[in-house]
Amino acid sequence: EDKVVQSPLSLVVHEGDTVTLNCSYEVTNFRSLLWYKQEKKAPTFLFMLTSSGIEKKSGRLSSILDKKELFSILNITATQTGDSAVYLCAVRPGGTSYGKLTFGQGTILTVHP
């Protein structure tokens, strides 16, 4: 059974801080790892990572994958109150199960002004 574990479970920081969210996984057949941001409702897509060592970047957010050590990190620099959300990590299996994502439990990020 595929497994995704995120840490920490929750994090409280002040605006301007930098945070690192962790995601480790165990899958029998790995295709990609996805990060989503969930603010009360719909998970919104952030990044999809398929190759080790290649950083994906979008503004203040960046993410990287290590397929040897089976983990990914999501970095947020200069945090803002609008970054407060649950950050979800999910793995996508290989083969034909394209849509069967396995999610972690999420990291609740709270950014105080």
Place this chain on the structure above:
Amino acid sequence: EPEVTQTPSHQVTQMGQEVILRCVPISNHLYFYWYRQILGQKVEFLVSFYNNEISEKSEIFDDQFSVERPDGSNFTLKIRSTKLEDSAMYFCASSPVRDGQSPLHFGNGTRLTVT
């Protein structure tokens, strides 16, 4: 930006009743999914759907569940006889292609409360 739309946002029903949750996927997307999230737990895969048939389903998706694409736009999840443990947030998602290279786009969810 195109969105996945789900209705209703909140549904309250009594145990044993049938419910239908509705979704309008993004218009050029071909692959559709249902996920659920029980309060305080992980988001879980229920079913994937393509070309008017189920592609894959999880153990959760038993005979009480069914999916349908009744017309060119809607995608529905029916729970025949709801149980208390069906209370959860149900998310619909879609993707344009089934190649593993496109992320899933999720709707805002329907919160189902079974009393």
